[in-house]
Amino acid sequence: MRAEDLSKTLDHTVLAPDADVAEIEAAAELAVSYHFAALCSLPEFVPLIADRLRGSDVKTCAVIGYPDGSGGLANVRAAEQAVMDGANELDVVMNTRAMLAGEFTLVRDELLRIVRAVRSRAANNARGDVIVKVIIESPILDDKLVRLACKIVDDAGADFAITSTGYDGRLATTHHVEVMRDALPERVGVQAAGGVRTLEDVQAMISAGAARVGSDSAAAVLEELLAADGGSTR
Numbered sequence: 415m416r417a418e419d420l421s422k423t424l425d426h427t428v429l430a431p432d433a434d435v436a437e438i439e440a441a442a443e444l445a446v447s448y449h450f451a452a453l454c455s456l457p458e459f460v461p462l463i464a465d466r467l468r469g470s471d472v473k474t475c476a477v478i479g480y481p482d483g484s485g486g487l488a489n490v491r492a493a494e495q496a497v498m499d500g501a502n503e504l505d506v507v508m509n510t511r512a513m514l515a516g517e518f519t520l521v522r523d524e525l526l527r528i529v530r531a532v533r534s535r536a537a538n539n540a541r542g543d544v545i546v547k548v549i550i551e552s553p554i555l556d557d558k559l560v561r562l563a564c565k566i567v568d569d570a571g572a573d574f575a576i577t578s579t580g581y582d583g584r585l586a587t588t589h590h591v592e593v594m595r596d597a598l599p600e601r602v603g604v605q606a607a608g609g610v611r612t613l614e615d616v617q618a619m620i621s622a623g624a625a626r627v628g629s630d631s632a633a634a635v636l637e638e639l640l641a642a643d644g645g646s647t648r
Contacts, residue, residue, distance in 0.1 A: 415617070417639050418449065423620065425452045426632040427607070428459075429477060429579075435462065442466035444633050451626060452503050456480065457496050464500025473545075475503040478528070481581040483507035483549075486524065493528050497535045503545040504532060505576060505628075510551045513563060521563075525570035533571075547574035547605055547626075552590040560590065564597035574626065578608035585609030588622040595623030613638040 426448075428441045438459045445453040446467065453463055454475035464474045476496035479489045483506070493504055506528055512520045529546050536544040548570070550563040567575045575594055577586035586608040594604045606619035607628030613635050616627050629635060 415620075415639070417636055417643070420616070420639060421449045421636055422451050423624075423626055424448075424450050424616070424632040424635065425454050425475060425605070425607075425626060425628040426450045427477075427628050427630045428453070428455045429480060429630070433459070435459075438462055439466060442472075445472045446470045448633055448636055450632055454503075454505055454628060457492050457499075460496050460499040460501050473502040474500050475505055476501040477505045477507070477579075479507035479509075481507065481579050482511060483509040483524075484511055487527075489524070490527050490531050494531050494535045497532055497541060497544055498539060501544065502541075503547065504528075505547045505549055506572070507549045507579060508551065508563060508566075510554065513551075513555070513559065518562065518566065522566045522569055525566065525572065529571045545574065546572045547576050547603075548572045549576040549579055549607070550594075551579065551584060552577045552586070552594065553584040553608065557593050560593050561597040564594055564602075568599060568602050572602065574603040574605050576605040576607050576628065580608035580630075583609075586619065588618050591619055591622035591624050611635070613642075 426445050452473035452475040457476045460476045478493050479485050509521050532544050548567045552560050564575050577590045578584040586606045591606050603625040605626040606624040610629045611631040616635050619627050
């Protein structure tokens, strides 16, 4: 795979609770330099990220409901605000507590409210399409619940399902990606995230069916590919 093709499958993530403005600015510079698909961080950094990425081919992505999706209506408000602040994409954490408790209607209704609110806000602000991706935390679900979570994502009208946050050691596997890809219609993409840090990891996830990959080591992944090819991105 060419570096320019791989870069557009990669989201660079900065989710550390102690991340500061300097770190976000450095991440934005990296994202622009490497032409990543998106730079993903917490909602409070969206205005800064959107400003730093303006005019580039990199999307601004806000992670909503991190880490467990239990914010309820606060997540709806956070999603709307992120769109108003300049987010082109949202990574929304599914309410995993409710999912594990069997409250599937609650999970679906929460996601549906977020998706509808985002679509409405984007239309009202003439923002164009805002991609909504839902993190289902597949590492803490069995395959049956993973499939059900994927159905909920589809029913809510989201654009992608993401394997995991990586929080508390929740790591993506190729098996998760394969189950999700099989459970979802073609219109809904699969993103692998959570412990995906090497070129080998990324290639395995793409081979399993992932269209996007989130990583806090996206630059290192690209440099690994370039080193193998004897080239440079910059």
